[in-house]
Amino acid sequence: MSDRSWIIDFPNSSEDEEEEMNNPSEEEEEMKNPSEEEAEMNNPSEEEEEMKNPSEEEEEEMKNRHSIFRVLTSITSLNEKAYMPKTVSLGPYHQGEPHLQPMEKHKKRALDHFRKTYGKSLEDYSKALEDVVPQLMDSYDHLDEKWKNNREQFLTLMIIDGCFLLKILFENMERSKDPTHFNFDPQLVIYIRRDILMLENQLPLLVLVKLLLVQSAKGEDDVIRCINELVIKFYDGDTSTNDLIGLNSLHVLDVLRKSMILGPSQRPFYQAYDNMMEEGRSAMQLRRARIKFKRNPWNYIDDIVFFERTNVLSLPELIMNELTEIRFLNLMALERMGKCMGSEVTSYVTFMYGLIKSEEDASLLQSKGIIKSADGNDKAIVDGIKELARDMYLNPYSNMCLKQYHLNRYYLMRKRWSQFQEWHTIMKRHCFKITLALISAVVLWFLNVNVKVYHI
Template sequence: MENSYRSEKQEQASDHVAPEIIPEPQTRDHVALEIIPEHDVLVSSIKEKMENVAVSVCIFQVPDKLLDGNKKKYTPENVSIGPLHRREPTKVGEDDKWRYSYALLNRNPNLEASLSICVKALRELEHKARRCYEGEIGLSSDEFVQLLLVDGCFIIELFLKYAYKSLRSRRDPIFSTVGMLFGMRNDLALLLENQIPFFVVQRLFQVVPLPKKCNESLSELAARFCNRIIPGDDEHVIQDKFNREGYHLLDLIRHSILPTYPKLPPKEDTPPKNMDCAKILKRAGIKFKSARSPSFLDIKFSRGVFKIPSLEVHGYTETLLRNLVALEQRQIDDTVQHVTSYAFLMGCLISSEKDVKFLRRREILTHDEKKDNEVFEVFKNLCKEISLKDFYYVRIFEEVGEYKRKSWHEKRRKLKHTHLKTSTSVVVFVVAILLLLLTFVGACFSILTFALHHV
């Protein structure tokens, strides 16, 4: 299939056609014409070689060991985006995506011109976009470009309709069906396999005809759409973080929740591999407090106090954490596994439903108290079958262990000191009693002797 894709590209590059006319994207009020010469075959070849080296895979297939028993947490039910799940039935079908694409592109009176501009822009990105996916994509050049076009336009129009209610139709099932929008948000933003490269959507956003009322960037629209499923942040902070580069929506979310401080190196050459649960640490004198922080990953430990930002556990928290863990298992440009480390640490703190109840009462976990067991199951199974290569909280594990050892030594010292004092007091008391008894006995003998001598 890769060879057929290359032959199609070569035919497109070698065929002589008239110079294309495309509008400059700088203005939306009029169309400025620019004559673009045909691409040189050598230029295209060099470009592809550079992309082969520079572009990393960023949309992975979830490993089978993570899918086992949890396939629903990685598979779209509401809408399919990208090539990996394109043949699977979802609530929003291909016709719905085509209608959204038509609504977006038809804002230009010349629909064919809009399509031509978009197709040309996507053909230039096609090879780079293919490189983002793990494994071979069984689509021809035209099929792949069409998929990017329809899915990309659908995402943009969905963001616009979400931001501007006046663009919605009353009968639009996405906005009129209870729970549909939340499910759509889950599938679009949280599922690793259900993504298209964000640079594809960005390029389309530059050339499609947008509503006049739209004065926001694509990153701002995406942040607004994803805000409600991102834990631990307010909307303004999220928008600022979404303006940074990201490979796709899930990667943008990951960057928006990263800790605000760098990893602290371990003190020992062999870092600890485990930590006691919350209830045992509490008995050792360690306190737990809920902390306010821009990121729920900003966990700190100091002077016997765990400060852990609150995490709201809702219907899609497990899906978010699972897919971020799956992404970090495969990501190659960022060695620190922040979310995986968080899942591992919380898995240590939570060994039973009692630990969940304790952390909920400390407002570290926020959820309905009737769901303590469900939350326990989430953290119990989150880190099964994963490899933790670079543990972010290694210093915290060391400091907790060190504090606990000192705490136990101090208690033993105090206990021995108390025991010694108690033992000494008992001896003194016994001696005093004996002295009193001896004195009493001596007095009795003296009285008896005196009495006998005077009888």
């Protein structure tokens, strides 16, 4: 529309001018009523509308790129403390929460340490991450608008949090009295390790890779391998037996998940039947069926093998400590919410819940070195496994379900064979008694007949 505010500057206008004002010219009419071309310019085309409103396929593709999630209320309601950080926030989800503010000064210390040590500026780190900011944003599901609309703030957050996480991982490798080291209280370190495990507190591993590439002469593959090794040593201590340490991962939680699994997720080629969903037998039940337990030296959770010829069930070691619950609950939340993530961790926890139903079961598996507990308390092990497996079910199409099905089938076969042996033993004993009685009766009858004949 035309701007007529200039008329106010001319208070002594003539009648003709007033008529012109009351009867707008053709030009003004055109300005009021735009042409078809102008209307097309003002009204976005279908292509532009499609760009603003992505199709279902594009939305699905965007969802597939998400790897860090806000945990569903249906999951957090079972154990809210397992998913909420206590000490430090990493990433945008919990940034700014009052109880996490004391750690912010240490995050900035970490950034200052890297800048001074490697002679790099904040601008150097920003340039390294600038091109991947959209990819980093896509990693987060339901990212708040305040981060989407403030690219610089999001980029700064990634750099500061990334430097803090790297410093924590490096300090675990080299203990020293360096004044630049955090030298946190051991109890505080446990809380930090705990918070880094949480799904809502993950940082894309791409951030760590880009930051290290700025200050390292190594190639990207070497840097990825280095980060994976740092993460696994931070939580498990030993990486010598892990063949998957060179894999590219999404974040710390994904690194740990891949380190626990023998190979990529595979769907077994079989049809699920109702009898496959039978509950697993306890360790004591299997022992009564003459099944022996052995610890598998390769601690991959999906490497559970039953050897029918020797009646041996080989299981990986399960360490129960202060981080076990947090680790497994967040791994299972990741499997539940992530696309094409697999269900190996969930299947393993459900399988172990079937084995450990009583304190006797826990004691048996501890004696075989399959379970290691910090305090050795059998009841704590039973309660811990029960808490992990709450509202969890075995995927009927998983390899673990197939293994449990074969194990249950073997158990039932052994049970029936044992019942048959018992029946056979009883019958054998009774048959012997019956046979002996019949023979005795025949002998007595024969003797009686002979006596009568003799008297005659």
